Amino acid sequence: DAKIFQAEKYRKGACENCGAMTHDAKSCIERPCKKRAKWMNMHIAPDEKIETFEQDYDDKHDRWNGYDASTYARVIERYEARVEARRKYLKE
DSSP states (O other): OOBOOOOSSOOTTSOTTTOOTTSOGGGOOSOOOSSOHHHHOOSOOOOBOOOOOOOOHHHHTOTTTTOOHHHHHHHHHHHHHHHHHHHHHHHO
16 A cells, blocks of 8 residues: 555544544554544554556456466466475375
């Protein structure tokens, strides 16, 4: 997550737990605090940068959108190594 803005005090509409504007207390991933940012006005978390990508209809409905074929070779290598280790273990 890229942090973009660090607030000095609690802002209305921010998360009551950590003080970030990008989410609410129900969806906060920080540890639930006994003394929350809303009342303490300290330890305010910075806002997260939310990236959005413009996609048309075909991009949204494409099964293979974002697929990188070069990473699949690594997956196959790991699988082959696991199978080889299993064969070696079963022979002993």
